[in-house]
Amino acid sequence: MTSHSPRGLIVVTGPMFSGKTEELGRHYTRFHIAKKTIGLCKPHDHRTGSAIVSRSGFRAEGTLLNSAEGLLSFASAYDVVIIDEAQFFDESLPAVVRKIMRERLVIVFGLNLDFQGVPFTNMAMLMAMATEPVVYLTAVCGKCHSTRALYSQRLTSETDRIVTGFANYEPRCLTCFEPPTST
Numbered sequence: 001m002t003s004h005s006p007r008g009l010i011v012v013t014g015p016m017f018s019g020k021t022e023e024l025g026r027h028y029t030r031f032h033i034a035k036k037t038i039g040l041c042k043p044h045d046h047r048t049g050s051a052i053v054s055r056s057g058f059r060a061e062g063t064l065l066n067s068a069e070g071l072l073s074f075a076s077a078y079d080v081v082i083i084d085e086a087q088f089f090d091e092s093l094p095a096v097v098r099k100i101m102r103e104r105l106v107i108v109f110g111l112n113l114d115f116q117g118v119p120f121t122n123m124a125m126l127m128a129m130a131t132e133p134v135v136y137l138t139a140v141c142g143k144c145h146s147t148r149a150l151y152s153q154r155l156t157s158e159t160d161r162i163v164t165g166f167a168n169y170e171p172r173c174l175t176c177f178e179p180p181t182s183t
């Protein structure tokens, strides 16, 4: 690592279908061209496997980590650390990132809100810690086609906080979002 290595924290958040993975690919490609070493990782308990694939064609393999604590040794090998699906890491993630971002650049991607419209704590904390303006992406509302959709509307009746699969969700704006009534 040279003295010119970037450091700090960039946070990219938004609902499902807001283009987070396209943004991930853009950052990845930029730092690749800049000849930085890039560590790409995601939490192991996430059910979609290690591949990170965007609709526009970016594809990379992420290292699956069992815990946020595991990030400390993982990050030590890289100039830039990219974390995908950060909302699914355990709650020690913000503290771990606070250590790593002093030495290297951390770029975090994750969902803003859960299916009830409640912030994911990891993301809310990381957004407060960001050293650059948070990139808050929006999607197109599945109901009224507003381009300001911030919510991930679950289309099934499951009540687990984590239910993956794009087919189970559609983006909704504040007006069209219908929080589950059972909770």
Ligand SMILES: [Zn+2]
Pocket (backbone or CB within 6 Å): 141, 142, 143, 144, 145, 146, 172, 173, 174, 175, 176, 177
């Ligand atoms: Zn709408």
